[in-house]
Amino acid sequence: MASQSNPSECIEVQKPFLTVDDAAELFSHLYGMPKATSVKPLNGYDAQNFLINLDHVGIDDQDLNQDPKCCTQRYVLKIMSGEESKDEIGFRAIHSIQKYLKHHGYTCAAPLQNIHGDDMKIEEFTKKQPADGLNAGQRVRGRFMIRAYPFLPGVSLTSVGVVPANSTQVFYEAGKSLAQMHKILQKYPHDTTALKEKAKTFEWSLDNLSIILKHVHVVKDQKRRDFIVDIVKTFESRVLTIKDQFRKGIIHNDFSDTNVLVTPILDNSTTSENSVAHQVNYKLSNAVDFDDSHYNCLVFDIGISMMYMAVSKPAENHPLHASAAFLAGYQHVNPLTPEELEVLHICQAARFAQSLIMGLYTYTYIQPGNDYLLLTQNSWPIIEDLWEMKVDSVRKMWTDVAMECAKFDMHA
Structure with a gap:
């Protein structure tokens, strides 16, 4: 997994860089869940989003679209960008909004609590980039807010x-x-x-x-x-x-x-x-x-x-x-x-x-x-x-x- 090593000589980046294996390990550790059986990257603008599957049925798009029962062991892990991660007060307000809406009958997901009893956590990650592409061969570092939600079918x-x-x-x-x-x-x-x-x-x-x-x-x-x-x-x-x-x-x-x-x-x-x-x-x-x-x-x-x-x-x-x-x-x-x-x-x-x-x-x-x-x-x-x-x-x-x-x- 992307590690928490010596930050010296690292390039600070804003875009999260976790792999699917990183996401599986992070979710299991931070939310006290079993190791994911499969992980699927989801689209994101600034954040990284992963669909975490804990059961033994593979992630099938048709099932996810049609059957709510298939989603009870699926979650969305969100890794916020470095810039977004600075706004802890703002995200706590957003979580409060979601909980309020759900309490009043509006269909939306509320954030999961992690093992620390909180619905977010900021962690620092470092990683050596591949030999090609952006920041090739360099060690990069980022501080990213981690959040998770139950997966909603559709x-x-x-x-x-x-x-x-x-x-x-x-x-x-x-x-x-x-x-x-x-x-x-x-x-x-x-x-x-x-x-x-x-x-x-x-x-x-x-x-x-x-x-x-x-x-x-x-x-x-x-x-x-x-x-x-x-x-x-x-x-x-x-x-x-x-x-x-x-x-x-x-x-x-x-x-x-x-x-x-x-x-x-x-x-x-x-x-x-x-x-x-x-x-x-x-x-x-x-x-x-x-x-x-x-x-x-x-x-x-x-x-x-x-x-x-x-x-x-x-x-x-x-x-x-x-x-x-x-x-x-x-x-x-x-x-x-x-x-x-x-x-x-x-x-x-x-x-x-x-x-x-x-x-x-x-x-x-x-x-x-x-x-x-x-x-x-x-x-x-x-x-x-x-x-x-x-x-x-x-x-x-x-x-x-x-x-x-x-x-x-x-x-x-």
């Missing part, structure tokens, strides 16, 4: 192989889920100071959208660079200047196609939509990864989520229709104010710009080879279409899709 929206027959309803239900989360968290009784402070400095907070202007040079096309600048300036002048008019609360900030989980509905025999070959219906199952949560405007969270719904696999044929269905679901549970509706499409565009630039910059200069960072790079045509639409046309689309979605609650 497949992320971005991993759905075939567009679901009921994709519009899936997006609608996802919108309802975020609205329910917001309503529960409006009554969160504990101190939110750390979450408010996070909004001031966190690079993925829309408050700090202008950070991407320092990195926009990573886009080679001048027209697209100008396009990004226009979105940032519009957001600053039309949204940030009137922040006081919007409802505030704890937001997820990454309620995305990778963090919304769905499971297939196994008995579809009575669903006429399934006449399309190889298509099945899905239902919303869980929401995961609250690590970007902080205190901010609810409308930011809605726009952020609408952006990610539009770029998900099930939305590939009608991206803006998908985000409109998400909005309809949200509105059914927690209606937006006129002021929020006025700026919602700008918030959606702002996260498009943020994701496009941050992802490409990080891939180019910090984590080359991490293709997970490039998931949204094919979405340029979607944001260009949205930004070029007249506001009245956007509003009409939202209204039309909402009318289409009304049937879902009539048959509930």
Whole structure:
């Protein structure tokens, strides 16, 4: 396993570097569990994530997607980046949020306690890098926060192989889920100071959208660079200047196609939509990864989520229709104010710009080879279409899709 040796002459790194064997040994030692029978790396932006399997049945993607019973001996081990690991107070607040949501009936995982009776631990690791690649042959060192969660069954929206027959309803239900989360968290009784402070400095907070202007040079096309600048300036002048008019609360900030989980509905025999070959219906199952949560405007969270719904696999044929269905679901549970509706499409565009630039910059200069960072790079045509639409046309689309979605609650 990556060791705790003499730190002299080591290069300090921010990105965790554990192997699957390291992860298996660490989980067993820190959580007092049997040695894992198998370990599978999961996608991550800055953190390392591993699926830990303790039973004697192999990790089978189909089983994980469909059968909750198969997941009782599976866990997700999270190794946070060096920079993230400095925010112990912030992560304790996030853990408190997750426990509060779960206590109030919202489906999400709460962190596991380790052998020390805590739900996190920071450890220092050193390791000699291979002879090729980044920091070739050098000893590297990092201090990383270790956390773990029970594995939740389901497949992320971005991993759905075939567009679901009921994709519009899936997006609608996802919108309802975020609205329910917001309503529960409006009554969160504990101190939110750390979450408010996070909004001031966190690079993925829309408050700090202008950070991407320092990195926009990573886009080679001048027209697209100008396009990004226009979105940032519009957001600053039309949204940030009137922040006081919007409802505030704890937001997820990454309620995305990778963090919304769905499971297939196994008995579809009575669903006429399934006449399309190889298509099945899905239902919303869980929401995961609250690590970007902080205190901010609810409308930011809605726009952020609408952006990610539009770029998900099930939305590939009608991206803006998908985000409109998400909005309809949200509105059914927690209606937006006129002021929020006025700026919602700008918030959606702002996260498009943020994701496009941050992802490409990080891939180019910090984590080359991490293709997970490039998931949204094919979405340029979607944001260009949205930004070029007249506001009245956007509003009409939202209204039309909402009318289409009304049937879902009539048959509930």
